[in-house]
Amino acid sequence: MLARRLLSSRLQSLRPFSSETPRVLKPGDVLRQTRIFTDEDVLQYSKVSHDSNPLHFDSEAARNVGFEGRLVHGMLVGSLFPHIISSHFVSPSIALSLNFVMPIVDDAKFKMSCFKNGELLVLGGEALALLQTLTMEERHCKEQ
Amino acid sequence: MLARRLLSSRLQSLRPFSSETPRVLKPGDVLRQTRIFTDEDVLQYSKVSHDSNPLHFDSEAARNVGFEGRLVHGMLVGSLFPHIISSHFVSPSIALSLNFVMPIVDDAKFKMSCFKNGELLVLGGEALALLQTLTMEERHCKEQ
Numbered sequence: 001m002l003a004r005r006l007l008s009s010r011l012q013s014l015r016p017f018s019s020e021t022p023r024v025l026k027p028g029d030v031l032r033q034t035r036i037f038t039d040e041d042v043l044q045y046s047k048v049s050h051d052s053n054p055l056h057f058d059s060e061a062a063r064n065v066g067f068e069g070r071l072v073h074g075m076l077v078g079s080l081f082p083h084i085i086s087s088h089f090v091s092p093s094i095a096l097s098l099n100f101v102m103p104i105v106d107d108a109k110f111k112m113s114c115f116k117n118g119e120l121l122v123l124g125g126e127a128l129a130l131l132q133t134l135t136m137e138e139r140h141c142k143e144q
Numbered sequence: 145m146l147a148r149r150l151l152s153s154r155l156q157s158l159r160p161f162s163s164e165t166p167r168v169l170k171p172g173d174v175l176r177q178t179r180i181f182t183d184e185d186v187l188q189y190s191k192v193s194h195d196s197n198p199l200h201f202d203s204e205a206a207r208n209v210g211f212e213g214r215l216v217h218g219m220l221v222g223s224l225f226p227h228i229i230s231s232h233f234v235s236p237s238i239a240l241s242l243n244f245v246m247p248i249v250d251d252a253k254f255k256m257s258c259f260k261n262g263e264l265l266v267l268g269g270e271a272l273a274l275l276q277t278l279t280m281e282e283r284h285c286k287e288q
Contacts, residue, residue: 055236081269097243101267129229
């Protein structure tokens with residue numbers, strides 16, 4: 001499945017700090033980080049998110065729907081955003097809004113809501129999806 | 145760190161499918177899933193995302209900034225959204241927009257952009273953050 005290694009793993013701050021001058025955030029500051037996601041990252045993320053969409057593991061499945069090859073989970077890529085803030089500040093509270101830039105022709109639009117304890121809205125959003133078929137997969141549903 | 149177990153792990157579809165009638169998605173359909181995140185989920189997500197913000201591990205740190213206790217990473221909660229779609233359809237391509245509902249008084253606003261190979265914008269967004277201090281953590285930056 002994930003036999004080949006995509007790329008070596010690396011995470012770095014492109015603006016290392018001097019040990020003498022504490023840096024204080026000011027308007028216009030730029031924080032940058034680079035991360036190369038490995039097969040192992042995708043596998044581990046798939047386990048914890050329970051998201052085993054073949055687009056992340058099967059190059060042919062990904063090419064069949066117009067991508068160059070397997071994709072890293074978008075939400076794993078998105079984890080860079082809170083990480084870059086939490087790696088520079090002590091215990092920051094972070095509220096994010098995110099938009100995935102993906103030129104898909106959507107044939108299904110989902111309104112998404114996530115409630116804590118079935119009551120408290122903690123996360124809202126929208127998903128545009130390109131589906132191979134509108135028939136829902138019994139197999140997938142039964143697995144859960 | 146994560147000695148206590150938050151809750152047992154469970155993921156279920158609230159609308160099990162009959163094995164006889166294939167279901168076809170139609171306007172107005174509702175897909176629901178419930179997931180209870182465990183300490184182990186938070187730990188594993190922290191490893192793969194490299195996000196070790198104390199708010200996710202240290203109840204006191206979380207209470208100090210006004211939360212009832214430790215928080216599950218918001219992006220891990222957000223992973224429910226692509227998962228619920230990919231668990232019902234074959235190889236769906238999904239573009240998401242997400243908004244975290246968190247009543248924080250922001251003292252820093254970050255514009256977030258993620259580029260593939262330093263060129264192609266794949267993810268954009270905004271983060272509102274409540275920071276304990278605007279001084280940037282040298283320790284955190286050097287670790288990377």
